[in-house]
Amino acid sequence: MLLDLTPGPLTEPLTGRHWDQPTVIEQWRRRLSYFARNGLAAGDRVFLCYGNKPEFFVDLVALWSLGACAVPIDARLTAFEIETLAEAASPRFSLWDGVADVGLSRALAGAGVEVLDANEAASEAPYDGLPPGSSIHLDRDALILFTSGTTGTPKGVVHTHRSLRARWISLRQSLGLDVFRRTLCLLPTHFGHGLICNALFPWLSGQHLFILPAFRPDIILQLGALLDTHGITFMSSVPTVWRLALRTAKPPRLSTLQRVFCGSAPLTAHLWTDIRKWTGTDAVWNAYGITETGSWLAGTSVGDFTPEDGLVGEAWGGVVRVLRTRDAGAQLGEHDICAPGDNGYVWVNTPALMRGYLGRDDLTSEVVSAGWFLTGDIGCIDERGRLYLRGREREEINKGGMKVYPSDIDSVVERFAETLDVCTFAVEDALLGEDVGMALVLRTADEKTLRSLHQWMAQRLAKHQMPKSWYLVEEIPRTSRGKINRAAVAGSCAALPAVDLRSLLRQPA
Amino acid sequence: MTRAELLQALEASGVDVPPDLGDDTPLITSGLLDSTALFQVALWIDESVTPGLDLTAFNLAVEWDTVAKLLAFIERHASEK
Numbered sequence: 001m002l003l004d005l006t007p008g009p010l011t012e013p014l015t016g017r018h019w020d021q022p023t024v025i026e027q028w029r030r031r032l033s034y035f036a037r038n039g040l041a042a043g044d045r046v047f048l049c050y051g052n053k054p055e056f057f058v059d060l061v062a063l064w065s066l067g068a069c070a071v072p073i074d075a076r077l078t079a080f081e082i083e084t085l086a087e088a089a090s091p092r093f094s095l096w097d098g099v100a101d102v103g104l105s106r107a108l109a110g111a112g113v114e115v116l117d118a119n120e121a122a123s124e125a126p127y128d129g130l131p132p133g134s135s136i137h138l139d140r141d142a143l144i145l146f147t148s149g150t151t152g153t154p155k156g157v158v159h160t161h162r163s164l165r166a167r168w169i170s171l172r173q174s175l176g177l178d179v180f181r182r183t184l185c186l187l188p189t190h191f192g193h194g195l196i197c198n199a200l201f202p203w204l205s206g207q208h209l210f211i212l213p214a215f216r217p218d219i220i221l222q223l224g225a226l227l228d229t230h231g232i233t234f235m236s237s238v239p240t241v242w243r244l245a246l247r248t249a250k251p252p253r254l255s256t257l258q259r260v261f262c263g264s265a266p267l268t269a270h271l272w273t274d275i276r277k278w279t280g281t282d283a284v285w286n287a288y289g290i291t292e293t294g295s296w297l298a299g300t301s302v303g304d305f306t307p308e309d310g311l312v313g314e315a316w317g318g319v320v321r322v323l324r325t326r327d328a329g330a331q332l333g334e335h336d337i338c339a340p341g342d343n344g345y346v347w348v349n350t351p352a353l354m355r356g357y358l359g360r361d362d363l364t365s366e367v368v369s370a371g372w373f374l375t376g377d378i379g380c381i382d383e384r385g386r387l388y389l390r391g392r393e394r395e396e397i398n399k400g401g402m403k404v405y406p407s408d409i410d411s412v413v414e415r416f417a418e419t420l421d422v423c424t425f426a427v428e429d430a431l432l433g434e435d436v437g438m439a440l441v442l443r444t445a446d447e448k449t450l451r452s453l454h455q456w457m458a459q460r461l462a463k464h465q466m467p468k469s470w471y472l473v474e475e476i477p478r479t480s481r482g483k484i485n486r487a488a489v490a491g492s493c494a495a496l497p498a499v500d501l502r503s504l505l506r507q508p509a
Numbered sequence: 510m511t512r513a514e515l516l517q518a519l520e521a522s523g524v525d526v527p528p529d530l531g532d533d534t535p536l537i538t539s540g541l542l543d544s545t546a547l548f549q550v551a552l553w554i555d556e557s558v559t560p561g562l563d564l565t566a567f568n569l570a571v572e573w574d575t576v577a578k579l580l581a582f583i584e585r586h587a588s589e590k
Contacts (some may be wrong), residue, residue: 148540218537221570245545248551248569278565400544431548481583 004059005136008206013230014213019054019128021206027055029126029154038093038116045089045144047113048099049082051189052213055118057345057426059095068092069141071156072190076462079104081150088154089358090142106203128166138162143293144358144383145192148396148405151412151460156358157192158292167294167352168201170317179283180207181310184227184235188214191402192291193264215400220244224252224278233424234476236261236402243431251278261299263287264401265433266389272307288312290375292367294352298387300424310379312387318350321372324382328369338380343390345376361398371476371492397425397487400432404465406486406508409436412460415444416453418443421476425490427469437498438467439489445472450504470499510558510583512534522549532577535571546575559586 010019018029042044046068050056057070063070073082073088073435078103086094086108094113100108105115143159180202187194196212198226203209212219219226223245226232233256242262257279262272267286275284282304289295298320300313322344323336337343349372355505356364367374376394381387397404406424413422420441427437442449450470457466471493478484512532515546520526521545524536534544550573552565572582 050527066569133521216540216545218570220544221537222568225568240544243550244551246565247555248547248564250565250568428551429545431545 005062005204006065006206007057009202009208009231010057010203010343011208011210012054012212013226014208014219017054022056026126027058027063027122028065028125028464029128030444031033031058032127033066034124037059037124038114039173040066040068040093043140044068044091044092045141046083047069047071047073047086047089047091047094048079049094049100049191051195052095052185054211055097055121056189057209059118059121060200061204065137065423067137067140069144069302071144071146071252072195072370073146073188074462076464077150078458078462080460081462083107083111084150085146085154085156086356088149096364099348103172114398120328135215136161136177136208138165141355143196145190145195146465147191147291147403148408150462151397151408153360154358155360155363158355159196159294160355163245163294163352163354164196164200166198166317166350167296168204170350170352170416171197171296172203172205172410174316177202177205178204182208182210182231182233182256183204184210184216184230184232186212186219186241187236187238190403191237192295193236193287193289193401193407197287197289197295198261201449202234216243217239221249224250227252227257228254231256233258234265238262238264239266240400240432242271242278244272246274246278246312252280255280256294257281261285261296263289263296265398266310267307269311269495271308277306285320286312287371289389290348290373292350292354292373293318293350294354294453297348297350302384302386305483306350308388309465310388310390312379312389314387315348315350315383317352318348320381320387321347321349322379322387324346326373328366328372330369332372340349340383341380343380345393346375346379346387346389347372349373351435397436398434399429399436399464402464404436406436407439407466409457409467411459412457413438413440413453416456418449420454423484424467424475425486425493427490429468436465436467437469437470437493439471439476439493441475442472446468447504447507450499451507454501454505469493470498470501471496512576512580515580515583518548518553519550519582522546522553524550530576533575535574536576536579537574537584542573554558554583558583 007024014024060070095116095118138161142157142161149155182310183202185199189195256485287296287299298312298315302313323340324344325336328344377389379389409424422440426434441476573579
């Protein structure tokens with residue numbers, strides 16, 4: 001069934017809209033007509049500039065059915081970032097939920113990207129010549145997910161139909177399907193965790209998917225009631241959802257939840273235990289995944305267990321090794337494997353591995369070696385074969401499960417005329433785990449310049465990338481090799497007063 | 510708790526309080542209170558206004574959705590301290 005792409009029903013709890021399987025197929029056929037009429041051809045790339053709606057999923061399978069490659073885009077990105085991504089991916093179309101911003105439409109059109117309104121497809125006559133999935137070639141590109149570089153050199157993870165199906169088949173073999181029969185997705189559908197695993201794995205296996213807007217606080221406040229009303233059996237999540245829900249939301253009264261995953265950010269034993277209490281199930285698992293591996297590649301499917309900091313569990317459809325080396329250019333061998341309990345670099349071998357980074361063979365070769373993928377995480381495997389994560393080597397800020405890359409922000413700030421030096425780094429946040437801090441050296445550090453810089457950044461960075469805490473410094477320390485140690489900069493800024501952005505921005509320009 | 514004190518607390522929680530915010534303007538359903546601000550408001554109420562009150566016993570999406578409702582909630586439960 002997986003190889004035939006048999007989509008299940010779709011429900012949008014907030015609006016009460018429900019598409020049963022025949023309706024899903026009909027909607028999919030309407031989109032086939034719509035895309036075919038607009039001249040979509042096999043191999044075309046299409047930006048999906050919206051998500052978390054039933055229409056998004058039928059658009060996606062319709063694109064695949066015609067041989068196109070879908071590129072889900074975070075709708076919060078600025079026009080500048082979307083143009084940067086368009087330059088890197090050369091999409092044929094961009095698909096919007098409604099009419100796209102005029103300026104952006106013009107810019108995309110100038111770059112040869114045709115702008116389409118997804119709502120127009122609903123009135124199209126259903127195409128009746130093609131059963132779902134019939135023209136899908138396994139080695140054709142299916143999905144590109146941009147993980148960083150939206151302000152400069154984008155890094156797009158390319159998955160083929162083969163790698164995606166390898167992930168779904170692995171999950172089905174490791175986890176079964178029964179608990180996924182009524183799956184809730186409240187994660188964004190433009191990143192691997194939410195899209196590939198939380199949503200597409202159950203839905204394309206014929207299970208019922210309940211789809212919500214991502215991370216809306218009013219939804220989290222009513223999460224318990226929502227789980228009860230819809231008899232939800234499975235949901236995935238990130239720790240931030242629980243930090244808010246455990247403090248503010250009524251727990252479910254009915255015991256419909258059979259399994260809960262939490263991933264994309266470290267899950268502490270304390271939070272883990274509280275989630276178990278709130279949800280009423282012990283089957284709360286830490287799910288470990290990376291976009292490059294089709295997301296979930298390991299988790300706590302280990303029978304009875306006690307939550308522990310860093311505990312992940314066992315691999316799902318692949319092999320996980322902890323090695324002493326991080327050198328993808330070296331010949332990896334048994335001698336590189338760390339002893340049980342010893343920390344090292346986490347490597348993964350999975351048939352669900354990406355084809356590579358879009359147009360960046362140089363980056364791909366830095367992390368892939370003879371089928372093994374360097375995750376960038378530090379961890380260990382104990383005597384029982386259970387994986388534990390102990391830290392990360394990747395340079396990223398994990399903001400509530402969404403990754404923000406310091407270099408993306410630095411590259412925007414560096415281009416501001418008054419900037420002499422900049423360094424962004426992670427600062428602790430009670431809800432999100434981490435947020436963005438920024439140390440700045442400015443030619444003129446007066447209020448007018450700061451306001452101009454804020455405006456400059458807001459035009460080029462999505463809201464979630466904007467640094468929360470700004471620090472004005474005389475210089476940014478570098479190592480003897482000229483490199484920035486972001487943790488050290490964060491440490492030195494911790495003792496400084498942050499710029500009062502609220503007051504600053506309240507004053508007239 | 511006065512209205513001005515509440516607005517000050519909302520601002521301190523990261524809410525961009527518009528100058529013309531009405532007593533019945535939706536805070537949560539309108540998105541004015543995002544997840545981070547809502548969390549900060551919950552911390553503030555939990556720690557400073559109604560300590561010990563189990564907030565998960567209420568439907569806060571309704572009871573905190575406007576300034577008027579938030580003030581009424583605080584008045585009702587602060588007296589239980």
